[in-house]
Amino acid sequence: MKKMAIIGAGVSGLTVNRLLNNKYKITVFERETTPGGLIRCKNVENSLFHLCGGHVFNTKRADVMSFFEQIFNLNRDFIKTERNSTVFFENGEVTNPEKHSMFVHRTSWVEGVPYPIENHVYMLKQQLQDSFIADVLKMQRSYHRRKPQNFEEFLKWNFGKTLYDLYFKPYNEKIWRTNLKKIPVDWLEGKLPMPSMSQILYNNFNHVKENDIVHSTFWYEREGGSQYIADKLAENADIRYNTNINSIEKTSDGWTFNGEKFDIVVFCGNIKDLPQTLKCKQIEPFANDIDHLQSHGTTSVFCEIDRNPYTWIYLPSQKYRAHRIICTGNFSSANNRVKRLSATVEFTDYVDKDEILENLKNMPLNPQYLTHEYTKYTYPIQSGNTRAMIAGLKDILAKQKFYMTGRFTDWEYYNMDNAMGAAKDMIERWKL
Numbered sequence: 001m002k003k004m005a006i007i008g009a010g011v012s013g014l015t016v017n018r019l020l021n022n023k024y025k026i027t028v029f030e031r032e033t034t035p036g037g038l039i040r041c042k043n044v045e046n047s048l049f050h051l052c053g054g055h056v057f058n059t060k061r062a063d064v065m066s067f068f069e070q071i072f073n074l075n076r077d078f079i080k081t082e083r084n085s086t087v088f089f090e091n092g093e094v095t096n097p098e099k100h101s102m103f104v105h106r107t108s109w110v111e112g113v114p115y116p117i118e119n120h121v122y123m124l125k126q127q128l129q130d131s132f133i134a135d136v137l138k139m140q141r142s143y144h145r146r147k148p149q150n151f152e153e154f155l156k157w158n159f160g161k162t163l164y165d166l167y168f169k170p171y172n173e174k175i176w177r178t179n180l181k182k183i184p185v186d187w188l189e190g191k192l193p194m195p196s197m198s199q200i201l202y203n204n205f206n207h208v209k210e211n212d213i214v215h216s217t218f219w220y221e222r223e224g225g226s227q228y229i230a231d232k233l234a235e236n237a238d239i240r241y242n243t244n245i246n247s248i249e250k251t252s253d254g255w256t257f258n259g260e261k262f263d264i265v266v267f268c269g270n271i272k273d274l275p276q277t278l279k280c281k282q283i284e285p286f287a288n289d290i291d292h293l294q295s296h297g298t299t300s301v302f303c304e305i306d307r308n309p310y311t312w313i314y315l316p317s318q319k320y321r322a323h324r325i326i327c328t329g330n331f332s333s334a335n336n337r338v339k340r341l342s343a344t345v346e347f348t349d350y351v352d353k354d355e356i357l358e359n360l361k362n363m364p365l366n367p368q369y370l371t372h373e374y375t376k377y378t379y380p381i382q383s384g385n386t387r388a389m390i391a392g393l394k395d396i397l398a399k400q401k402f403y404m405t406g407r408f409t410d411w412e413y414y415n416m417d418n419a420m421g422a423a424k425d426m427i428e429r430w431k432l
């Protein structure tokens with residue numbers, strides 16, 4: 001049997017291991033002490049803290065679903081939940097407030113408009129509705145022939161200026177922390193809902209809720225959150241934890257590192273590490289482009305908040321830096337052993353504890369700090385040539401039996417299912 005090394009025990013590396021462990025003698029190398037990468041969780045106050053995000057599972061790919069169902073018993077070990085997301089407004093943007101979820105936080109009203117906001121324009125106050133109607137009429141007249149070139153154009157041209165100014169701009173600027181004109185859109189295709197204006201109008205007339213986006217329903221683990229997925233995927237795998245691979249040598253017939261020789265390597269770590277790690281000349285022409293790849297990190301703050309019925313709460317308000325609350329205590333009762341409700345408040349990039357505490361004071365639902373975690377690489381940002389550059393590198397290294405797949409290897413905005421799908425595609429493409 002040929003020897004294969006997989007670097008990284010996140011969803012991608014663990015999927016490759018699952019799919020190929022009958023064919024190769026596989027060793028997985030992981031720098032952390034537990035499997036899962038971005039989907040790792042730990043217990044805090046007997047409640048479940050997702051160290052990053054609040055991972056839920058679903059997929060539109062039949063082959064990925066079938067892979068998942070071969071490993072997991074969905075009906076026994078998972079709960080199927082309907083997404084119940086809301087956008088909080090704090091400046092009287094909502095009409096008929098008595099009909100909608102609202103409460104007083106300190107001195108102002110907080111009002112929730114269900115997500116996605118474009119389906120619920122009829123809930124906004126009259127002036128915003130009029131302005132939205134004017135946008136629609138204007139959009140009809142000035143039909144755009146070219147494709148939007150950046151994220152701002154994409155949002156304005158699809159949803160109109162009113163919704164852009166009210167929600168899409170402030171919310172997305174908090175996440176991406178940059179002018180939305182600077183974000184290209186091509187790579188977000190398929191990852192963002194792209195309703196037509198006629199769909200939006202139909203949904204408003206008929207009060208249709210979201211039903212077509214990836215996580216409008218999702219599977220969530222009864223116990224252990226996404227750590228359950230990682231642990232189960234890692235069962236029976238030969239994983240060397242606490243092992244950071246930072247030097248890989250090319251030999252005449254394979255690769256050597258950590259004192260061992262391998263015929264094949266599958267790299268599922270971060271492409272930014274490759275120029276320093278990989279001792280082979282093929283990587284050199286790519287080093288500069290790789291160095292320029294951009295990304296964001298996330299500070300996840302585990303809190304106890306007031307009880308509420310939501311799964312995700314979006315926060316466009318400029319009064320604080322956090323952009324979303326993930327009510328993980330509502331995902332499974334096993335997650336929630338605090339008195340009120342356990343949840344994660346999410347900030348883009350690094351935020352220190354003092355700033356976190358200052359921000360929490362201004363936020364709705366009275367969050368009380370429990371702990372926090374900063375993850376440096378969470379959101380990859382592509383530029384125009386990123387995909388072609390990485391595809392070129394992959395082709396060259398594959399000839400040396402060095403393969404690559406993963407969110408930060410491909411620099412793609414993968415969900416767990418896309419990461420599993422990409423791992424499968426890589427195996428099929430190179431007939432591993």
Ligand SMILES: Cc1cc2nc3c(=O)[nH]c(=O)nc-3n(C[C@H](O)[C@H](O)[C@H](O)COP(=O)(O)OP(=O)(O)OC[C@H]3O[C@@H](n4cnc5c(N)ncnc54)[C@H](O)[C@@H]3O)c2cc1C
Pocket residue numbers: 007008009010011012013029030031032035036037038039052053054055056057058243244245246268269270273298378379405406407408414415416417419
């Ligand atoms: C905030 C946030 C929320 C999300 N929410 C969802 C969600 O609800 N549903 C969903 O499906 N997806 C979600 N995702 C996406 C999901 O997290 C990823 O698709 C998936 O976890 C990517 O797995 P990966 O294995 O490609 O990468 P990673 O999880 O980054 O795994 C890489 C692994 O490699 C290890 N490693 C790296 N370099 C080395 C090295 N040199 N030596 C040894 N080990 C190394 C790392 O320690 C890590 O364990 C979310 C992502 C974020 C950031």
